Amino acid sequence: MEFQETPGAGAWGEWNPTEDSARPLRGKHRVLKPRGGLARSSTVLGVGVIAAVGAGGIATAQDRPQVAISVPSLPDLLGGGDHGAGAAAQADSVTVPRQADGEQDAPTRSHGDAGEALRHRILQQAESQQDAAESQARAEAERVARESAAQEARSKKEAAEQEAEAARAAAEKAAAEKAAADQAATAQAETKAAADAGPGGGSSVKASGGWSLPTSSYTLTSHYGDSGSMWSSGHHTGLDFAAPTGTPVKAVGGGTVVSAGWSGAYGYRIVLRLQDGTEIWYCHLSSMAVTSGAVGAGDTIGRVGATGNVTGAHLHLEVRKGGSTVDPLSWLTARGLDV
Template identity: 80%
Template sequence: MDVQETPTAGAWGEWNPTEDSARPVRGKHRVLKARGGLARSSTVLGVGVIAAVGAGGIATAQDRPQVAISMPSIPDLLGGGGHSGSDGGAGAEAVSQAAAEGGASTAGVPRQADAGEALRNRILQQAETEQDAVEAQARADAERTARESAAQEARTQREAADKEAEAARVAAEKAAAEKAAADKAAAEQTATKAAADTGAGAGTSTGTGSGTKASGGYSLPTSSYTLTSHYGAAGSMWSSGYHTGLDFAAPTGTPVKAVGGGKVISAGWSGAYGYRIVLQLADGTEVWYCHLSSMSVTSGSVGAGETIGRVGATGNVTGAHLHLEVRKGGSTVDPLAWLNSKGLDV
C-alpha cells in the first residue's frame, strides 16, 4: 500500500535504519544483510520501519515533525526483491509481528473508553447507593415519627382513662360513705324508737324531764328535755309579740310522742313552724308539734305515747327543740297548765 511521499532530504535529511536501531519490540526477527553494497531488502526495510515507528525506538523522531513513510506493497513484502522463500516467510512473520504491535499500540483507545465507562458506572452506582441510603433514612425517620405519635396518643388515652377511673373511684367512695352514714342514722333512729316504745309500753316513769310519764291515758310529749321558753313570754322573736307555746329543748332526733289518743289531721311544712304535726284529741283539743326533723306518721289515728316524729330545728329557730302548742276552740292555752291538768308532772 502506497502512502504520501517522503519530503526531500533537504528538509531534515534522509534516515536509514541500521541493525542496532531497527530492533523489534518483542520476539526475535532476522535482519538480512545487504547484498552488494548498502542496499537492503525492501521487505526488511519495511519491517524495520514498522517496528521502529511502533516501538518508538528513535528518540530524535519525537523532536521532529511527523512525515509520511512510503510503505512497500504486500506482494513485495511476501516475495519481491529476489529474496529466497525463507526470506519471504520471515517478512510475513515480521508483518504479522508489526501488525500485532500496531494493534497493541492502538488498543489503548478502547481500553480508555472501557475505563471511562467503568468510572461512569461506578459514579452512577455510588449515586444510586447514596439515593437509596437517603430514602431509607427518610423511611426510618417517618416510621420513628409515626411510632412516637402512636406512643403519645396511647399515653394521652391512658392518662384520660386513669382520670376517669380516679373520678369514678372517688364518686363510689363518696356514695358508699353517704350510704353508710344514712344506714347508721337509720339504725340509731330505729334503736331509739324501739327503746322509747318499750319504755312507754311498760308505763315507766323516770322523773320529771327525764322520760315519759303516762297518767290516765296521757303521756309527756318527749323525754330528756329542758324547758326553755314558757307560754306568754314576750319578745321580738315571735310574730305575735309573745310566746304561744312551751319549748322542750332536746337533741335532734329525740322521739316525739302523742300526748293522748287521737288522729293526725295535718302533717307537713308550715313556714316558721318548720315541719309540723297537728294531733286532734277526742274532745277536740288540738296539740301542735313544731320544728320537727322528721315525721313518723302523717295521717290516721294514734295512741297515747306513740312516736309520731323527731325533735329538730326546722323553721324559725335558734336550736333544736320541740315547740308544743295546745289550742281549744282555735285559741292557744298554756301547755304547761294543760299537761298538769292531765296529771302529768312536767
C-alpha cells in the first residue's frame, strides 16, 4: 500500500485507497471508515431507523411526516474525491419519521406512564390477593376458635350434668338410707313402748288423776331456763326429752288439738289445749298422728323426730299459760308425774 503525504497535513496525511488497498482480504469484505466523518453505510442506516422507531414507537413513526436522509454510495466511500456537497448529491435518499417540535419526549413519557400504571395495577392486585388471603386466614382462625370454645362449653356442660346427676343419686341414696333407719327406729321404739306398757295397755305411763308423761325411753338433756346461743331468746323455753326417732308422743292430759303443722325452727309441731286453757307444745316431731280434735290423756298424737332447728332427735315440750312459758318439769311434777 502507498501512503501519499499531502502538503500541509501532519505526519499522517490524507489516505486515498487504491484498488489494491480496497480489495477484500482472505474473502472477507472490509468497509473503510474515513476519519472525522459519519459512516453512512446501510448497517448504520438500519441502526438509525431502528433507534428512531424505538424512541417514538412504531405506530407514532408511521404517523409522522417523512424526513430525507442522504447516504453516500459505496464507490464514493472507496474512491477519492470530495466528501462534502458532491457526495451528498449522489447519496441514496432514505426517509425516517420526524417528530413535531415539542414532542420529542412524548413517546418516552407515554411509555413511562403506561409502565408505571401497569406496575401500580400489579402491586394493587398483589395487595388485594394478600389482603384476601389474610382475611381468609383470620376467618378460619375465628371459626376454629369458635368451634373449640363451643366444644369446651359442651364438655363443661356434660361434666356439670354428670356431677349433678351423681349428686342427685347420692342424695336419693342418703334419703332412702335415712328413711330406712327412721323406720327401723320407729319400729324398735314402738316395740319398746308396747313392752313398757305391759298388759295394761299403756297404764304404766299414766298417773292418778288422768295425767300422762309425754313420751317414754327418754333422757332429759336441756331444762327450762338454760342459757346459750342455740336459742333465739338466749335461754331455753322448754324441756327436752331425747329419744329415738319414731318414739310415740302422748297427750299429757285430755284436751283438744288446736294446731298441727310446720312451725319454722320448731319443725313439725302440735299444740294441745287443755280444759283450763293451758297449751302444751310438742315440737320437732317426725310425724303427726292427730292434727285436730279431742284427745285423752295417754293417747298417741305424734312421734319423736329431729325436724327444725335441732342437734338430734328429741321432743321439745313447752307449757304455756296466758301466752307465757312456765317450767314444764315443775308443771308435770305438780301433777304427780315422775319425770
